[in-house]
Amino acid sequence: MTDTNDFIATYKRFLDQVVRDFDGREPRVSPLTERISDHLGHDARELPVVKESLSRPRLVDADLAIAAIAADGHDVIGLAGPPDLPEASFATILRGGIGRLDLGAVDYVSLPTGPDAERQVVARGIHLFTYDGARVAILQRDAAREWGADTATLEVVAADREVVTRLLQDVRRRMIERSVLRGQLMTFTGDEYEATLGGITFHRRPDIAAADVILPDGTLERLARHVVQLGDHRDRMLAAGQHLKRGILLYGPPGTGKTHTVRHLLTRTDGTTAIMLAGGSLALIGEATRIARAMQPAIIVLEDCDLIAQDRDLDDGPETTLFEVLEALDGLDGDADVTFLLTTNRVDLLERALAQRPGRVDLAVEIPLPDERARRELFALYAEGLAFSAEALGAAAERAEDVTASFAKELIRRAVLDAAIVDAEPCDVHLSDALDELLSDRESLTRSLLASGPKQFAGDGDDDDDGWGDADGEARGPRDGYSSALSIDELDV
Secondary structure (H helix, E strand, O other), rough: HHHHHHHHHHHHHHHHHHHHOOOOOOOOHHHHHHHHHHHOOOOOOOEEEEEEEEEEEHHHHHHHHHHHHHHHEEEEEEEOOOOOOHHHHHHHOOOOOOOOEEOOOOOHHHHHHHHOOEEEEEEEEEEEEEOOOOEEEEEEEEOEEEHOOOOOOEEEEOOOOHHHHHHHHHHHHHHOOOOOOOOEEEEEEEOOOOOOOEEEEEEOOOOOHHHHHEEEEEEHHHHHHHHHHHHHOHHHHHHOOOOEEEEEEEEEEOOOOHHHHHHHHHHOOOOOEEEEHHHHHHHHHHHHHHHHHHHHOOEEEEOOOOHHHOOOOOOHHHHHHHHHHHHHHHOOOOOOOOEEEEEEOOOOHHHHHHHOOOOOOOEEEOOOOOOHHHHHHHHHHHOOOOOOHHHHHHHHHHHOOOOHHHHHHHHHHHHHHHHHHOOOOOOOOHHHHHHHHHHHHHHHHHHOOOOOOOOOOOOOOOOOOOEEOOOOOOOOOOOOOOOOOOOOOHHOO
């Protein structure tokens, strides 16, 4: 009986509310709808609403575009409502489908616009302004997955639908032209709910001088010709009927400097949009390609792309992701000024797929273990400003066969540490002792972790010769390059 009484009481309150909101002719308009109708000069409940969905990272671009379009006379109002309001469409809100909403405060969210900058972006608010002589209203909302809103949205209402169409076209154009992504260096994070772009992190551009990249004569110039200079002559290339899109592959053992070489190329392409994908973010190659196409000239870096062929934990499977990467390499028009820059420690895992799709890679450059000359230059580079003699550095380079640039850096660090422990200035003795220690049997694991020592670039053990590896797993091909190296953890870009 108590439940019945509770139901009757609740139903009575509902009917009382209906009576208060209904004067016998038409429902009372909410303060929010009344304010918007006054601005539009029409009953907002009778006007169509056009919705535009955005990935959350593009919300800041939309906010900037609307602010630029609206300029003077732009007003932003808020709306009061429950936290699950994102589930309701703008049309439902205007027509009272969730009750009579009052005006409220505008909600903002802070979103990055660069590595050291951010903008307060409307997360829930209504823009009121005039466009092409017509008054318009745009409800702008951030994504709210917890309340059923998968994407950020713009919902536009105006008396003239053609005005709405032109306005949205203008917004899209300005989002590309004035995008905060243009010319930036960025990495992607996936959405926690599904395999889509969840967020973008901006990074400072690296500052790696050519003198700090140790390569054989002509190798750096070859890379720069494809990555940097081709874009400088895009008009002449297109006039001659040549494509701009290019794929560059850097391959070789771990620790030899592929990432460092990429960092230098990013240094030389300041102002170019650059997207770095690695690990799980490689699955976002489709979104990266779309952004690169819109923000060209652009570079897409696919770090350790061989992992795609080994990772069995990716949602769509490694084969699907590798297919998507190859499709991205082939999917852009030839006149797109986009560089795909791939690095791999295991070219044998990629060769078969690349061979089946010729033309995806325009240039493949091996970054092998440094020879003695390169080791001398690496030791001298890392020992700059220290008191080691040229003779001692040369002797160390001669002894340290089959080591990586990472090994060279660790050697100098250990020598300096040994000197500091005994409160002395680093000298040749410390260098020699540190080298003895690193080359000793008890440091075999350390050398392995530094990717130094014999057969660090072994294949997967297949007896089949796939055209890229000898029977012992060593990579074939010309010894195109060496480079000083920084670990991925030092990628302070």
